[in-house]
Amino acid sequence: MSDATLGAATRKAAGLKAAAQEASALKAEKARKLDAEDPLAAVRSSFVLDDTVYLDGNSLGALPAHVPARMADVIERQWGELRIRSWEESGWWTAPERIGDRIAPLVGAAPGQIVVGDSTSVNVFKALVGAVRIAGDGRDEILVDAGTFPTDGYIAQSAARLTGRTVRAVEPDEVPGALSGRTAAVLLNHVDYRTGRLYDLPALTSAIRAAGALAVWDLCHSAGALPVGLDEHGVDLAVGCTYKYLNGGPGSPAYLYVSRDRQDAFDSPLPGWNSHVEPFGMRGVYEPAAGAVRGRVGTPDILSMLALEAALEVWDGVSMTDVRAKSLALTDYFLECVDAYVPEGRAECITPYDHGRRGSQVALRCADAGAVMRALADRGIVGDFREPDVLRFGFTPLYVGFADVERAAGGLGEVLGEDLGEDLPEGLRG
Template identity: 50%
Template structure:
């Protein structure tokens, strides 16, 4: 059984331990929700202050050129590229994940004429399903096929145009076999589209080695870009010339400042931009990504896995018989950065935990999620969090009326 002192010793020997100082974390809080909203990097706060006061406040519109605002989507994309196994010119920061999935899925359908099927799995993140429903609704020739979990390979055929899947499942944290599925999708002539929201910044994602075609992901989870941070998208080099962005806005034009009437897509990744980039949000994400300087993603994944293993071990020892059931893969290799448990009163238990300074989150109907962002969560945090969880479950303090009201955002 792992003692508190063992956890302290592991933290002292942790090669990623120094990265924690790059974050501003409130005293007395154990933050286990970096899979939902990453913590604030110290450098991001400073960079946004400088962008507001100096760049916007003093240098005004000249900053598009003098401070390089116009190239920020590509520069941020280049930093994300290293974390996901892509080349810098295959990634750009833009829009939200939802919008990027729409752009990429529509482009993939356009690139596979005569293939009507857009394929995905039931129970994936709702926005992914909703976006495909919207796409099928506006394109009468497109047929959305939603298969039960595990059913993708059997459903692939010569009618399939594109397959959208999350790399890591938002609820269970289960990792999909990106290499195997991308190969199977390619073998039938279809295009793979991956949602990396729960894997970038915590796993050693390697898009090009895995043969992925397209991808999109969140800037505000493990990348720590702040609430509503811009998302990003990836288009493998081999697809860049053929795929067309259906949202053909001026920022994706080959020469936006020629102001001509006809759209001509920019070569390369730039065509995936649509409108004016959100400079303040991109500034935060740009600085936040520097927290990964010197961090090898394989080491980050190993640490997140070890923290998750420790959490499972401690919960099963300390909270046995208290109504919790593991809802994530037990093997670290099969998990992303989170561990989920089911509890019949999960919402109230999580509210009680938050009131005690342990922040995770809840997914309807009964899942409580705990994220182990490897850059700032320590082994001792995991141990202490489980001790508090144990106290809450032993005393049933979660039954208190103040923990029962469900908030707008869970």
């Protein structure tokens, strides 16, 4: 290579680097301004965080800082000293409904309609079979979201075998046209776990109920990230986990919502002594308790349940309107920074840009997604990926800041741009 060619290449590389540094400085300054104006910024200090950019709250939320001390009391005093007395004196027995009432305002429900306990999968089973039983014998088909989280599909198939129904998978947007007099229940995800697509819960619920069927919603990727409006929109039954945006801890118990107007008819496929009208009567014939309590089964998982109860205190005084506004602002800014930092053609956004169709997650499709995410983790940026080629970034408004967003997009740009230096002369790469 001639000296003139080398000099031109050097000047071009230097110019590109200077332009990139200027763009980065502008983005970082904008992030500082947005963080300074954030009405939820103070909530960040309620969590145990470090220098890692944590964008995987859509899989496991961060630890609220006060939970360890609260759990020490549960273990040392309530369990260690009071022992069996804690079922009454420490309120263990009423925890499933009490904690359900703490979750209720976060999903737009009045008290007395949510019970906490069991896993999401178990609650999907209870809700779906219960919905089919309410619908009656004349309706022999269950509709299920074609792109649903696999377990929901498995459970729908099992529920169909148990109740003598059939299952038909449809895209959520196609549900109104697929409904008929045969439809017993429809199981849908509020936010798609893979793409972050938000579905129209009010319109779909209205269509389902107008057809005489029951709407069952999976809220795992929406509760704690955006308003849901269960009561307002006439949802029949809903389920959700608590370890994502609700920050309840790994494997924290899920919850079941049964609307007040469906509670008397709700016939759980898993009746247990905890949901009996007289639980300590030990009677041989099952008679369900009134209200949401009939969603209980057996002895609740007290340790994880009380950790969840403590974790939910971070929501005191938090407006879901502010949460949604920040969620959209964070994801907007991430997309803006990705456009600025990521080399053209290296990643494709599969999350809707439209606010009305976006949850609190951005999903990007790119080659070697697993290797890309591992390289990001090496830079202190944590998201996750789904086979075969999807990068997922979850934005928890309570503790993710705009500086985190800018740093994550910058790191992604570095990782995806590493191969672009191969055409430069040796010594100018890197």
